[in-house]
Amino acid sequence: MGEPEPQPGPEGGSAGRRFTWEQIAARTGRGQPPQPRWLVIHRKVYDISHFHRRHPGGARVISHYAGQDATDPFTAFHLDKALVRKYMNSLLIGELAPDQPSFEPSKNKLLVEDFRELRTTVERLGLLKPNYLFFALHLFHILLMDIAAWLTLWYFGSSLVPFLFCALLLGTVQAQAGWLQHDFGHLSVFSKSKWNHVVHKFVIGHLKGAPASWWNHLHFQHHAKPNCFRKDPDVNMHPLFFALGKTLSVELGMKKKKFMPYNYQHKYFFIIGPPALVPLYFQWYIFYFAVQRKQWVDLAWMLSFYIRFFFSYSPLLGVKGLLGLFLLVRFIESNWFVWVTQMNHIPMHIDYDNNMDWFSTQLQATCNVQQSLFNDWFSGHLNFQIEHHLFPTMPRHNYWKVAPLVKSMCAKHGIEYQCKPLFTAFADIVYSLKDSGELWLDAYLHK
Known part of the structure; x- marks a missing residue:
């Protein structure tokens, strides 16, 4: 019929x-x-x-x-x-x-209704309204470190200690600018989307040398369907480099696919993961993306970063020293970025899209890291990954305020709300890669 x-x-x-x-x-x-x-x-x-x-x-x-x-x-x-x-x-x-x-x-009708009621409560309490001073101070401390890095070499010279200190400052600038562009990209700062987009291009383009359109293309997909294979770009590395999640790892083994020795992925992660993602992959791909998609405005903002970097540091270091500094900064940024962004997701449930409700989708794919002044700063408040995923336009300084309400809802519906110490979250990345690698090997050899 x-x-x-x-x-x-x-x-x-x-x-x-x-x-x-x-x-x-x-x-x-x-x-x-x-x-x-x-x-x-x-x-x-x-x-x-x-x-x-x-x-x-x-x-x-x-x-x-x-x-x-x-x-x-x-x-x-x-x-x-x-x-x-x-x-x-x-x-x-x-x-x-x-x-x-x-x-x-x-879908669970009661769960969906409760979350929508929670959303109404969040709006009524004004938790989606930003504190402009918070973001202004954050931008100021980034610009201050950027200036301090140049002054370090200008005043103390280019010997090893000033060189390394300058690189550390610039690596911190890149990481913190990464968290700040994330705020503007999510429309978390201004009430008008237009102003968020304009400042987003400045922060990610001029301060970091990357295209806003590239970030939008990848990151919104991640938020829409986190940890969903073929829909979340962040897990689409499976199966080229890693076997991720229990379900997908077993499936890969049963199909007798072996693109990499996945049972050793918890070891080679330290080589091709944190130190290599930004300098060896993102660095060239962002230019390919901007040119291939004809994002000329983004490309202009990107070039302004590289031009500024060249004219600021080549007189102090020469071309070889300049390249060495640039690669070291990207190395520092890459390690910082990968550990922070993956500690909330890789250890969590990874599968195909099962069309779950919004609340369940985000809770099964994300976890939190304990709050502290350092953790908040170090991770750009992404230690509150659960709250960020549930309310992506919420200004990050309000995550801690909504967290008790989210915990209460999780308790009511029997959903696990995971919150870990920082180094436990780091270790869980490695442990989860080890576990999924062993699942792949067992399925590959015996099924």
Whole structure:
């Protein structure tokens, strides 16, 4: 039997059509010929088959919710929802039929309702409002260290100790600027998206030498579907370099795939992971990305960083010394970045997209690190990764305020809320790689 045709509503027209969840689930853009891409927001059904390529947040991030309810991610990612809805009207093709539940049948209705109530509480308490002084001081301390690094070489000379101290300061600048650009990229600072985008280009482009469009393309996908293989770019290294997660590692072994000796991945992680990601991969790929996608404004901001760096340090160090300093700074930044960003995710559940509710999706993929002044500064408040994932536009200085509410909700629904000491979180990266490598080897040899 064929699928029943959507029925027109009382008002008639395409926007009056009624759909079932079964019909929505079939419109994922896959198949031969490819199916349309539909998604649901607040019971309204939208056809994004053509729009997804023009989506400001990226084609993939919205496509990851094709065939699904996107209500909670829509709420989480957008600042001016009323404005966005005006542009969505042209995509509206109907709504769920009256006999259809507001939530997908596979999802926990009570959990979804409780999270949406929590979101309302967060907004009422003003936890999405930024403290501008906090971000101004953070930017100031980055610029201060940047100036201090140059003054160190100018005053003390280019001998080993001043050289290393300068590199340490510049590595810290890069790491802290990375956390700051993250704030602007998530629209966490200004109430208008436009101003966040402008300052984001300055921080990531001029202070770090990377394109804002590249960060947006990758990072929003990660937040939309964290630790979901084929949807989260951060875990798409599987299986080229690492076997990640219990499910995927066993699957890889059963298929007899061996791109790397995964049973040793907890050892070679120290070689091709923290020290190599930024200087050996990101460093060239960001230029390829900007040129290939014709992001000329981003490329101009990037070049301003490299021009400034060259004219600041080549008179003090010469070309060889300049290159040595640059690579050392990238090495420091890379180690800092990888350990901090992966301590919250690699030890957690990694699998294919199972279309879970927003709250469960984020809690199974993220964990926290204990709060302290140092941990907050060192990680750019990403020690509150759970709260950040649940409320990506929340200013980071408010994470600790919402954390008790999130813990309470986890306790109510029997969901584990993981919070670890900093070095335990680091060690768990290695332990989880070791465990998944052993699972792969066992499946590879015996199944």
